[in-house]
Amino acid sequence: MNWVFLVLAGACEMFGVAMINKLHKDRSWYSFALLILGFGASFLFLAVAMKTLPMGTAYAIWTGIGASGGALLGMMFYSEPKNMQRILFILLVLGAAVGLKLVS
Structure with missing residues (x-):
């Protein structure tokens, strides 16, 4: 179950990063509140996951x-470059996270 919390923490982290971009474009209290909510939930889920997962593994995967999720969101929604080198290195980061899970 703690791996689920860790993945949720990572998803909330991605949301928080997207809200940083939104805050730069739309300086509103709503954007700021969403940013705080995203990162707050991310830290909360990370803390729950770290009750049983090793700190180094949990932090690296988070x-x-x-x-990698922030980079993918940038490519999908914010017109960031979509070249093979970027995709390769995103896959390397994800592969390293999967490898840490396999040895933990």
């Missing part, structure tokens, strides 16, 4: 989901 940041991997957030970083």
Whole structure:
């Protein structure tokens, strides 16, 4: 169950990163509240997951989901470049996260 919480933490991290972009475009309290909500939920789910998962593994997977997910969101919704090198390195980050899960 803690792996589910860790994936939820990563998804909330992705949401928080997207809200940073929204806040830059739309300086409103609503955008700021969504940013705080996204990162707050992310830290909460990460803390729950770390009750049984090793800190290093949980943190590495959380940041991997957030970083690769943020890059994918940028490519899908914010017209960021979609070249093979970027996709390859995103896959490497995700592969490393899966590898950490397999050895944990």
